Amino acid sequence: QVATPAAKPNVVIVATGGTIAGAGATSANSATYQAAKVPVDKLIAGIPELNAVANVRGEQAFQIASESFTNEKLIQLGKRVSALVKDPGVDGVVITHGTDTLEETSFFLNLVVHTDKPIVVVGSMRPGTAMSADGMLNLYNAVVLAGTPSARGKGVLVAMNDDILTGRDAAKRTNIKTNAFASPWGPLGMVVENKAYWFRAPVKRHTMQSEFDIDTLESLPEVQIVYGSGNMAPSMYDAAVKAGAKAIIHAGTGNGSVANYAVDTLKKVRAGGVHVIRSSRIADGFVLRNSEQPDDQYDWVVAHDLNPQKAKILAALALTKTNSAAEIQRMFWEY
Numbered sequence: 001q002v003a004t005p006a007a008k009p010n011v012v013i014v015a016t017g018g019t020i021a022g023a024g025a026t027s028a029n030s031a032t033y034q035a036a037k038v039p040v041d042k043l044i045a046g047i048p049e050l051n052a053v054a055n056v057r058g059e060q061a062f063q064i065a066s067e068s069f070t071n072e073k074l075i076q077l078g079k080r081v082s083a084l085v086k087d088p089g090v091d092g093v094v095i096t097h098g099t100d101t102l103e104e105t106s107f108f109l110n111l112v113v114h115t116d117k118p119i120v121v122v123g124s125m126r127p128g129t130a131m132s133a134d135g136m137l138n139l140y141n142a143v144v145l146a147g148t149p150s151a152r153g154k155g156v157l158v159a160m161n162d163d164i165l166t167g168r169d170a171a172k173r174t175n176i177k178t179n180a181f182a183s184p185w186g187p188l189g190m191v192v193e194n195k196a197y198w199f200r201a202p203v204k205r206h207t208m209q210s211e212f213d214i215d216t217l218e219s220l221p222e223v224q225i226v227y228g229s230g231n232m233a234p235s236m237y238d239a240a241v242k243a244g245a246k247a248i249i250h251a252g253t254g255n256g257s258v259a260n261y262a263v264d265t266l267k268k269v270r271a272g273g274v275h276v277i278r279s280s281r282i283a284d285g286f287v288l289r290n291s292e293q294p295d296d297q298y299d300w301v302v303a304h305d306l307n308p309q310k311a312k313i314l315a316a317l318a319l320t321k322t323n324s325a326a327e328i329q330r331m332f333w334e335y
């Protein structure tokens with residue numbers, strides 16, 4: 001009796017732009033190119049091998065370089081993904097995305113899309129026109145992952161350079177090389193020749209367990225980041241408040257430290273009703289509450305292990321639920 005082949009999964013690729021859709025003048029241009037040029041159908045047509053692993057169709061949500069993402073685009077993308085995963089005919093979703101803010105989008109979707117279906121965010125460091133372009137295999141791996149049943153329930157995933165990273169932790173660490181993304185806590189696994197191999201699973205709240213829901217969101221409160229350095233200008237915090245920030249992410253040196261000449265400004269910011277959240281400018285930062293600064297006394301929040309750009313996403317979502325620093329801190333411990 002001939003075994004009937006397993007039905008191929010139905011995967012939708014939602015394209016937003018980035019280098020994975022980029023084009024350079026010559027094959028030697030691995031770092032000089034224009035992002036967001038190639039439409040999704042051409043990306044799919046360029047990888048005929050996709051037909052062997054999934055039934056794939058594409059949608060062009062945007063065609064932009066990801067440094068140009070806005071809160072409005074995050075919400076628009078989130079709502080589209082939420083609608084797609086509700087479709088019983090869709091088994092998984094891939095999002096092609098520029099790598100500059102890929103980590104913000106993957107974390108945002110991890111927090112707001114209520115599904116256990118795989119959602120895989122993917123980009124590339126070289127345009128498809130370059131020698132040893134990485135986009136084709138990254139996209140192929142992302143589609144394999146989005147159609148893999150064992151990828152269900154693991155939250156939003158990032159597929160880059162053979163690694164499977166969690167959308168929560170994935171961060172861009174270099175701006176030229178193909179091994180650009182990493183997590184402070186390591187990858188969840190790898191995709192190798194059409195198969196996902198798992199070694200870890202996320203433990204923080206995400207997707208189905210999240211209290212945030214894209215279907216109830218129409219906008220996000222303003223949150224801005226102020227970068228810590230020697231000889232800072234405390235007026236930068238005032239400028240963020242003037243720009244409408246409801247929370248300021250302090251991207252502090254080391255332990256999320258605050259210069260002694262800036263503490264009073266941040267205390268005034270908090271007294272004015274704007275939240276202060278201490279993150280760290282270093283890679284793999286980990287900010288302990290009441291270390292270096294008396295957060296309890298100042299009613300400040302610490303970002304835990306989240307880098308400033310990730311903390312900004314969670315802070316904005318937290319402010320849609322509460323204005324209590326204690327509640328915001330709980331969310332930073334749990335997500």
Ligand SMILES: NC(=O)CC[C@H](N)C(=O)O
Nearest residue numbers: 018019065066098099100
């Ligand atoms: N590798 C990339 O995707 C970077 C290109 C562009 N800055 C973007 O983020 O869209």
